[in-house]
Amino acid sequence: MPERRSVAAAFVAAFLVVALAVPVIGLFRDRPASFSWHMYSAMGSLPDVWVVDHSGRDWPVNLDAVLASRRAEVDYGPSLFERLCADEHVASVRISTSGEEVVRSCD
Amino acid sequence: MRLREEMNRLLDARMNARQVAVTRIGVALAVLLGWASSAETLPRLAEPGVLHVPYVGWFPDPDAPLVALLLGVWGIAALLFMVGWRTRVAGAVLAATLASVLFIDQQMYNNYLYLMVLSVGLLTIADSGAALSLDARGRHRGGQETVAAWPILLLCVQVSIVYGFAALAKLNPDFLSGSVVASYLRRDGPLAVPDAWRALEPMLVLSVLAICSEAFLAVALWSRRWRPAGLVVGLALHIGITGWLVSTNSLFVFSVLMFALFIPFLEAPMGRRAIVWDDGCGFCASWVRWFRRLDWLGALRFVPRSALAASGLPVSEAAAAEALQLVSPSGRVRSGFAAVVGVAELLPISFLWAPLLRLPPLAAVGERVYRRVAARRTCPLPAMSPAG
Numbered sequence: 001m002p003e004r005r006s007v008a009a010a011f012v013a014a015f016l017v018v019a020l021a022v023p024v025i026g027l028f029r030d031r032p033a034s035f036s037w038h039m040y041s042a043m044g045s046l047p048d049v050w051v052v053d054h055s056g057r058d059w060p061v062n063l064d065a066v067l068a069s070r071r072a073e074v075d076y077g078p079s080l081f082e083r084l085c086a087d088e089h090v091a092s093v094r095i096s097t098s099g100e101e102v103v104r105s106c107d
Numbered sequence: 108m109r110l111r112e113e114m115n116r117l118l119d120a121r122m123n124a125r126q127v128a129v130t131r132i133g134v135a136l137a138v139l140l141g142w143a144s145s146a147e148t149l150p151r152l153a154e155p156g157v158l159h160v161p162y163v164g165w166f167p168d169p170d171a172p173l174v175a176l177l178l179g180v181w182g183i184a185a186l187l188f189m190v191g192w193r194t195r196v197a198g199a200v201l202a203a204t205l206a207s208v209l210f211i212d213q214q215m216y217n218n219y220l221y222l223m224v225l226s227v228g229l230l231t232i233a234d235s236g237a238a239l240s241l242d243a244r245g246r247h248r249g250g251q252e253t254v255a256a257w258p259i260l261l262l263c264v265q266v267s268i269v270y271g272f273a274a275l276a277k278l279n280p281d282f283l284s285g286s287v288v289a290s291y292l293r294r295d296g297p298l299a300v301p302d303a304w305r306a307l308e309p310m311l312v313l314s315v316l317a318i319c320s321e322a323f324l325a326v327a328l329w330s331r332r333w334r335p336a337g338l339v340v341g342l343a344l345h346i347g348i349t350g351w352l353v354s355t356n357s358l359f360v361f362s363v364l365m366f367a368l369f370i371p372f373l374e375a376p377m378g379r380r381a382i383v384w385d386d387g388c389g390f391c392a393s394w395v396r397w398f399r400r401l402d403w404l405g406a407l408r409f410v411p412r413s414a415l416a417a418s419g420l421p422v423s424e425a426a427a428a429e430a431l432q433l434v435s436p437s438g439r440v441r442s443g444f445a446a447v448v449g450v451a452e453l454l455p456i457s458f459l460w461a462p463l464l465r466l467p468p469l470a471a472v473g474e475r476v477y478r479r480v481a482a483r484r485t486c487p488l489p490a491m492s493p494a495g
Contacts (some may be wrong), residue, residue: 019264031279034213
């Protein structure tokens, strides 16, 4: 019985620490962040994405056809680079998020 | 030493098993609504060409059989959790399934899904199937009267954390400018907000109102004095966001979940509030019959006027003959319309809006209507003699 009590006490303490610490850390991350209760606290904009072929021509990517769900909390960048660069016709990928642009070569 | 005593007190505390059971049923309803919503989005992950954004590389890829399995187990476990059949097993399976959906891909993240994992997990630990469940029928009729309170206390803390951090996160220049609210307001449908109304001032007011409401809720639900106002603010906030913000399905599920999680905040120990009613009056009997049916928390004890003398309650026979009386555990007596409001504040179907009936114009009108109905009631049953 005392052992069960100790387990319950440890669970209470651990739950409170995690339940408070995660959203506190989330306050210092970009909004909205997952697991931090940032509901409707910021305008979450999705990136604009283009692939660039070997001739240097840009092709816009229709994200609706690629994403399972549009979530502002998600950093789509790394997975998008990997997916789009898998196409041998793509030389580089250009991602623009809130005015910031990242270009990554597929080499 | 003092911390250890406090912890022991917390771990020993018990609470009304039916209150926890009603919370379980409400949360399960929200989980089923969430299932209906995810039945559209989750299968998309298994479509060819759709991007996967895993949290960790070793988690299984969401292919069609896995998605079908998750949705199937989610639906069945939620139904079993709701009816309370093998509640602990159903709850554990449901929490694990919801967590799997949450972590299968970052695109599946949803605040209500995360809160469901925590709620179902804590309700499972709390033995929420101890009452109002098939399990309870199997054990002994009616089930247990109390269960451990600490998991439910953690659930209440979690509710405050949700509202508190939602308010804190909104303290940023973007949100305070009103532009975030303006962008999320509906643009189509019968509740669409015209562009002309999306001006700076009204959006600023809405933004500040949203922050104040959430901050108030985080605190008020814990206070006996402010709880009624908190429940009404919660109802208004959730009706407002579900009605006028985009992503209506998610917000509807989230609102149902939060309403269920308000129930543990009610002070509703089993049978501790006494309703004294005139059993010489058929009209009163039909009201009391309805109160009994709707008292899912089991918080009310019904004392007919004929048994008043033996009850030891601080209510006179004359008062009981004149109007319904509600006696709180502290001995405070509310009479007539105020007693009806007191009862409504303990019924799961009315506890959110019943505090509105305390407001001056409604309370005065309600009391007048109650007196008029009471004066004209017909009492086909034989009236009690003064001696009882």
